[in-house]
Amino acid sequence: MIDTEDEDRTRTRSEEPADDIYAENGSVRADFLALVGAAIADRDILFLRQHVARLHESELGDLLEAIQPEQRLALVRLLGADFDLTALTEVDEAIRLEIVEQMPNEQIAAAIGELDSDDAVYILEDLDKDDREEILAQLPFTERVRLRRALDYPEQSAGRRMQTEFVAVPPFWTVGQTIDYMREEDELPESFTQIFVIDPTFKLLGIVDLDRILRTKRQIRIESIMRETNYPIPAEMDQEEAAQIFEQYDLLSAAVVDDNGRLVGVLTIDDVVDVIQEEAEEDFMRLGGVGDEELSDSxxxxxxxxxxxLAVNLVTAFLAASVIGIFDATIEKIVALAVLMPIVAGMGGNAGSQTMTVTVRALATRSIDIHNAARIIRREAGVGLLNGVLFGLLIGVVAGLWFQDANIGGIIAAAMLINMIAAALAGIMIPLVLDRIGADPAVSSAVFVTAVTDVIGFFAFLGLATWWFAAV
Amino acid sequence: MIDTEDEDRTRTRSEEPADDIYAENGSVRADFLALVGAAIADRDILFLRQHVARLHESELGDLLEAIQPEQRLALVRLLGADFDLTALTEVDEAIRLEIVEQMPNEQIAAAIGELDSDDAVYILEDLDKDDREEILAQLPFTERVRLRRALDYPEQSAGRRMQTEFVAVPPFWTVGQTIDYMREEDELPESFTQIFVIDPTFKLLGIVDLDRILRTKRQIRIESIMRETNYPIPAEMDQEEAAQIFEQYDLLSAAVVDDNGRLVGVLTIDDVVDVIQEEAEEDFMRLGGVGDEELSDSxxxxxxxxxxxLAVNLVTAFLAASVIGIFDATIEKIVALAVLMPIVAGMGGNAGSQTMTVTVRALATRSIDIHNAARIIRREAGVGLLNGVLFGLLIGVVAGLWFQDANIGGIIAAAMLINMIAAALAGIMIPLVLDRIGADPAVSSAVFVTAVTDVIGFFAFLGLATWWFAAV
Incomplete structure (x- = not known):
């Protein structure tokens, strides 16, 4: 795609950028950014073609993210047909949309034709319907049909992520015929690691890995070396589920089939790696209460x-405050309680988060289930008890010395123990229950766990104190 | 490896387990577990060979995790030579060690010989030195040398994760010679997607993907179709760094080279996927304050x-408490302050976690750097200001109405605004600084961010109140 004309290689900028565009810390090198920025300002197309167009798509993507927002579109315009649209699959959604929406549909259509279908779908799916239709209309018929079919599958399904280019042969061909076919055929996918065996209706019969073909004598028939596809992926399957199959069975690629078992595409590990990354990121972000925010968001x-x-947290914060409100008479008499009560609630909150983190992760990787849930609940309750005794004693002694009052030391120790056990149970039961009723435990667990540890922490500490000092 | 004798297939158990050992929710089916448990109790080797030995290594791993701890070793013993040691690469470390330590070294040595070198290293590296040496001593010479070399590389390096089996050919061979070699040679790796081109000293010259060989005519020379290896992985490179190269350049496998550029092994995407998962999991767990704990831990x-x-949190909790202690006289007069103060600290803590989550994630994926840090800090400060005004007003009105005191409403609104801005700045600056000084921001950020939001939250609210009510 990139055609650097050797005879044109007259240097316009004295420094030659080094091969590696990244600095030690993994970010794009500042001197390279400066060179690119200057080249954009000077409209130095030659420099951009030689040093930017030759970049790997992911490097170009990182570059697009690193330069100033107003330089992005200028760079794309200056590169023109040399701009590798695949780079857009490597940038934040906001940046992708910003660039694509400004590009003329004709330029997108021309560039889309060069892409693998999975990359093309990735870019097309974010466009609004009108632009998408206009671009599709400018593509050759087979290309258009293929992309439409992929776009018809639900978002985040295997059908959306699959590549519709693949090599398929009939079972009665020999290895020799197959190799000859691959040597003659021009329209092969850019790269592939296995070929598929199909019947005349495109029904998937088997798979042959390329290394198997290379080890086998020419006259052997494909059907005798093909293996059954144990894990064909239905096109409607959620991409996360498909990724789990890849991970579990260490697949490099898998056939994607429609409802009738007909081969419609191939899902490859590089797309799956992206899915795995996205899902891990999603869980991470959700647990921190930040949804699917991106760094480039305004x-x-x-x-x-x-x-x-924050609004949900506000409600639970007022709930916790109203628990404190019940005991305002006690606090008025013993101000030490107000000073110490955040310790009980805070330590419980931290212990609860620890348990919750482990549980949410175990649910995401499906390593917790009915067989071991009981054991893990027992273990967590035990950990809560153990750490509750440990930290209860510690805090009790420190608080008792601080306020020179053994009563307060004893009360906070007891409250700490109660709240640590409550935290452990909340930390495991809340994600489990949320998962069971079909809610995403990563999104909603934290708020409930903190609510429980705040309410129980304040109630246990202030309640015990009220009862004890009323009793003595 | 698994040799099911068809003639022996007399059923001893009436129900035939279905093909899929997993239930809807992804855990191992209870009825399958019951059948396996009964077969272990009855020492029904036939059943175990037919239904357990045939499982995929990852399924066998899941089964080992799901059965009772005391059944695990019994199952391994009953399966004997039919036990696929690879399954141990799929289970928690604690379970792996428990099984391996109980297995006789002779059985391990025999089974290790069957494994790919990367799986063998994975199992050997956890054993104590004596056991490891005893097992290695029982292996054939070349096997032993290979494994020793891999084990000599640092833990978590590419050299540890690489496979030492690969196909390498000289550059002057033709495609035809190469194919003929692969057809004749018995000692090829179990599966591969590319072959390497080396000189007589094993120096890496290039790579040829299998699809390229298949598309090329027999008489063409390998050197004319090989491509340069842009991304050879030094054996000493950290596995996480290697994984990032795989991700960035969508590699399926990469050559691993020693200090002299000599080919020593190949790193494949399936191992890299595991590394990516582990790293994502590590960050997730660290942020939740639970280190590298496993579900099977005692x-x-x-x-x-x-x-x-928890101990570190205790220190910061007492720090926050001592801030409250400064203002005990004010609280004694106005108990409403004690009731409301956790709201200010808690909301700040949540806002801080949100910013921190985004920052830690961005640092892990290297998407934050000196070029965009300033922009993101400005954005976060802006978000803190905006949400501070919003929630300050909201809380101010509710608190003012609750305690029928406009002063308290105004004070909490102002404190809220201050703490939200502090939370935003702490949430972004603390991980950035920790990262800059070489600490892992995922491990230590949360405790510092909460300390800041607690201290500033209490200080701002109680301090403003003390000043205001002294002033009026």
Whole structure:
């Protein structure tokens, strides 16, 4: 795609950028950014073609993210047909949309034709319907049909992520015929690691890995070396589920089939790696209460995306405050309680988060289930008891010395123990229950766990104190 | 490896287990577990050979995790030579060690010989030195040398994860010679997707993907179709760094070279996927304050692993408490302050976690750097200001109405605003600084961020109240 004309290689900038565009810390090198920025300002197309167009798609993507927002579109325009659209699959959604929406549909259509279908779908699926239709209309018939079919599958399904280019042969061919076919055929996928065996209706019969073909004598028939596809992926399957199959069975690629078992595409490990990354990131972000925010989001978008979570926390914060309110008479008499009560609630909150983190992760990797749930609940309750005794004693002694009052030391120790056990149970039971009723435990667990440890922490500490000092 | 004798297939158990050992929710089916449990109790080797030995290594791994601890060793013993040791690469470390330590070294040595070198290293590296040497001594010479070399590389390096079996040919061979060689040679790796081109000293010259060989005519020379290896992985490179190269350049496998550029092995995407998963999991767990705990850890191990984090939190909790202690006279006069103060600290803590989560993730994926840090810090400060105004007003009105006191409403609103801005700045600056000084931001950020939001939250609220009510 990139055609650097050797005879044109007259240097316009004295420094030659080094091969590696990354600095030690993994970010794009500042001197390279400066060179690119200057080249964009000078409209130095020659430099950009030689040093930017030759970059790997993911390097170009990183470059697009690193330069100033106003330089992005200028760079794309200057590169023209030399701009590798695949780079857009490597950048934040906001940046991708910003660039694609400004590009003329004709240029997108021309570039889309060069892409593998999975990359093309990745870019097309974010466009609004009108632009998408206009671009599709400019593509050759077979290309258009293929992309339409992939786009018809639900978002985040295997059908959306699959590549529709693949090599398929009939079972009665010999290895020799197959090799000859691959040597003659021009329209092969850019790269592939296995070929598929199909009947005339495209029904999937088997798979042959390329190394198997290379080890086998020419006259052997394909059907005798093909292996059954144990894990064909239905096109409607959620991409996360498909990724789990890849991981479990160490697949490099897998056939994607429609409802009738007909081969419609191939899902490859590189797309699956992206899915695995995205899912891990999603869980991570959700547990932190930040949804699917991206680094390139604007101030207003960021603020808006964080409000719901903060609002829910506000409700539980007032709930905890109202628990304190019950005991205001006691606090008025013994101010030490107000000083110490955040310790009980805070330590419980931390212990609860620990248990919750382990549980949410175990649910995501499916390593917790009915067989071991009981054992893990027992273990967590035990950990809560053990750490509750340990930290209860510690805090009790420190608090008792601080306020020179053994009563307060004893009360906070007991409250600590109660809250640590409550934290352990909340940390494991809440994600389990949320998962069971079909809610995403990563999204909603934290708020409930903190609510429980705050309410129980304040109630146990202040309640015990009220009862004890009323009793003595 | 598994040799099911068809003539022996007399059923001893009436129900035939279905093909899929997993239930809907992804855990191992209870009825299958019951059948396996009964077969272990009855020492029904036939059943185990037919239905357990035939499982995929990852299925066998899941089964080992799901059965009772005391059944595990019994199952391994009953399967004997039919036990696929690879399954041990799929289970928790604690379970792997428990099984391997009980297996006779002779049985391990015999089974290790059947494994790919990367799986063999994975199992050997956890054993103590004596056992490891005893097992290695029983292996054939070349096998032993290969494994020793891999084990000599640092833990978690590419050299540890690489496979030492690969196909390498000289550059002057033709495609035809190469194919003929692969057809004749018995000692090829179990599966491969590319072959390497080397000089007589094993120096890496290039790589040829199998699909390229298949598309090329027999008489063409390998050197004319090989491509340069842009991304050879030094054997000493950290596995995480190697994984990032795989991800960035969508590699399926990569050559691993020693200090002199000599080919020593090949790193494949399936191992890299595991590394990616582990790293994502590590960050997730660290942020939750639970280190590298595993689900199979004992109560005591779990308790111990969580104590350090709780202890650090205890220190910051007392710090926050001592801030409250400064204002005990004010609280004694106005108990409403004690009731409301956790709201200010808690909301700040949540806002801080949100910013911190985004920052830690961005650092892990290297998407934050000096070029965009300033922009993101400005954005976060803006988000803190915006959400501070929003939630300050909201809380101010509710608190003012609750306690029928406009002063308290105004004070909490102002404190809220201050703490939200502090939370935003702490949430982004603390991970950035930790990363800059070489600490892992995932491990230590949360405790510092909460300390800041607690201290500033209490200080701002109680300090403003003290000043205001002294002033009026």
């Amino acid at each position: 101030l207003a978008e960021t603020s808006r995306s964080r409000v719901p979570w | 109560l005591a191990e779990t308790s111990r692993s969580r104590v350090p984090w």
